[in-house]
């Protein structure tokens with residue numbers, strides 16, 4: 001069987017909904033791959049009917065496993081098994097305490113684990129001991145027959161409960177080790193084994209925790225309820241509704257819906273309770289990200305342990321700042337959320353260090369994927385960096401080729417991209433403008449002789465990684481939530497107090513994710529959108545008219561928000577109109593046809609309940625950079641400055657405002673130097689950065705950006721003629737170099 005046939009089978013396979021895309025594990029041996037697929041689909045439907053799985057409660061001592069287990073078992077009409085009383089003591093014929101003193105702490109874990117390995121049950125609620133998870137053999141054994149639910153209770157709460165229960169020592173706690181240390185040590189094991197997390201708030205009652213357990217179980221079983229729909233969908237006909245369900249994995253792979261709309265969650269966004277938010281306020285950025293994303297991504301699509309690996313890879317050493325997205329006090333009631341500490345110094349890293357991993361996870365294993373990107377800005381380097389950090393296995397089947405206009409990106413952006421020249425990520429400069437690059441990519445997708453050739457010869461499918469992709473939007477919800485939690489943690493607000501958020505806005509992705517954070521329960525009062533003189537979005541928010549007629553882009557100092565079509569706005573209009581997909585379809589079709597649409601006064605009023613907007617002139621932007629630097633020593637980039645100006649103008653100072661800093665000042669060095677009225681601005685990007693380094697204090701330099709410019713300035717890069725066949729050849733060469741060796 002040829003590889004080609006398999007690639008063509010793809011859309012068909014996707015419509016088989018017994019199991020999710022992500023559960024397909026295609027081995028390189030395609031024949032077995034397909035067999036595996038059908039048998040796993042069959043298995044998942046049959047086990048569904050029998051459903052004799054256990055529900056296994058796990059957590060530290062004092063988490064309430066036994067008492068919560070009893071309530072859960074009662075409600076579900078299932079028997080309860082307590083490992084301590086019903087398994088260990090019965091097996092040993094002595095109490096657990098006696099056994100512990102007999103064999104000693106170190107041996108105990110193994111002895112206990114062996115006893116658990118000998119035990120089996122089905123259809124029961126099982127309360128583990130606090131130390132079971134330290135024994136992997138027994139956990140593997142238990143997981144085969146059930147779902148592990150982790151009662152995630154704050155360590156301080158546990159310590160208080162244990163002291164109330166007069167427990168002063170737990171298994172594995174040797175002399176000289178504190179209770180806190182041992183509890184923190186154990187956490188990694190709980191985090192490793194769970195299938196479903198229950199975030200327990202301080203003061204949750206047994207009944208409340210049991211409710212949460214039932215809720216996560218329900219969510220797990222009703223995976224059908226977490227689907228996505230297009231903002232432009234036609235009214236559902238009964239016949240097609242089930243087979244048309246799109247899961248997380250589908251929407252990540254597809255990006256744009258076939259009807260031209262954007263995918264949104266069918267049943268709205270999940271919510272966290274205030275106590276749950278408070279629980280994660282004391283955690284690190286990756287831990288906050290996990291708790292939030294677990295609620296938004298169904299465990300059948302990405303299991304918590306897979307998600308955990310991805311999140312730690314995405315938000316680790318690759319960020320120059322431990323807190324990933326720190327919030328700093330700027331002046332009065334204004335705070336800056338610094339979103340530029342990633343490897344390419346713009347906020348796009350926050351999405352694009354994670355998105356490629358989600359994407360790789362969701363893509364079926366049988367083909368190679370080459371992602372084509374046209375860029376005139378920050379996207380190129382962020383995509384290249386994100387995909388270059390995939391694991392070895394994924395790098396051999398997923399690549400990125402970026403086309404950028406030779407004279408249409410800044411010198412710094414060019415250097416950032418041209419450093420990627422081999423392996424699975426490459427950039428190519430084109431002697432034309434951005435539109436040509438984008439048009440050429442569209443033409444490649446539509447050219448069936450090219451795509452057919454690539455499929456047959458190289459088993460390779462062309463793909464995109466657009467800003468409208470759900471997997472790019474979702475990671476951004478985390479930093480908006482995290483910013484608010486920082487303000488809570490630092491005592492600036494009490495949870496529940498409102499804040500405003502001010503965002504330099506282009507495609508409305510950043511703003512949309514702030515609105516999703518609000519839906520999740522973060523008390524954001526207003527999202528204030530800031531435009532430069534290319535102010536189509538601000539005009540729309542103020543007038544209800546989206547008017548492109550006669551509008552031309554005018555060059556600005558904040559090019560990342562120079563925008564005509566703001567794609568994610570479609571999601572916002574969809575949600576604000578209570579999911580009126582007919583309206584959305586009409587509006588955006590008329591935008592394509594007539595370059596114009598207008599919403600009703602009623603809808604405009606609703607829009608203005610959530611967002612307001614303004615635009616900032618070039619002079620005001622540069623003056624703000626100088627003004628803020630003069631009064632505080634803080635150096636903003638041009639996009640941040642646009643937001644700062646609009647925050648000054650529109651925000652009423654009755655609550656704090658978080659200004660999103662979407663780029664590091666070094667990334668737009670010439671304009672920033674101009675704002676500071678520096679004389680003799682050097683032409684070399686590296687020299688510009690050095691000059692900025694003498695202005696701002698040391699803590700404000702971006703080491704990765706500096707290093708990248710220093711390293712790459714001597715490299716030559718590929719420059720192509722503006723010709724379809726030349727670029728198509730680049731595509732083929734890249735595929736030959738990076739994928740051919742796989743087969």
Ligand SMILES: *Cc1c(COP(=O)(O)O)cnc(C)c1O
Nearest residue numbers: 378506507508509510560662663
């Ligand atoms: C991409 C970008 C923006 C615009 O973000 P949207 O989500 O498209 O609104 C703003 N600032 C910078 C620096 C960017 O790179």
Ligand SMILES: *[C@@H]1O[C@H](CO)[C@@H](O)[C@H](O)[C@H]1NC(C)=O
Nearest residue numbers: 027028029030031032033035
């Ligand atoms: C693929 O798997 C099948 C079934 O396990 C096996 O018979 C066959 O030899 C394998 N082919 C290759 C090329 O490994």
Ligand SMILES: *[C@@H]1O[C@H](CO)[C@@H](O)[C@H](O)[C@H]1NC(C)=O
Nearest residue numbers: 091111113114115116117118
């Ligand atoms: C497990 O079961 C086997 C066979 O019944 C028995 O020989 C063994 O001692 C048991 N192990 C433990 C730890 O109870």
Ligand SMILES: *[C@@H]1O[C@H](CO)[C@@H](O)[C@H](O)[C@H]1NC(C)=O
Nearest residue numbers: 234235236237238239240241
């Ligand atoms: C739905 O099914 C019915 C009966 O099978 C059929 O008559 C009808 O045309 C179908 N509708 C659509 C939209 O396919």
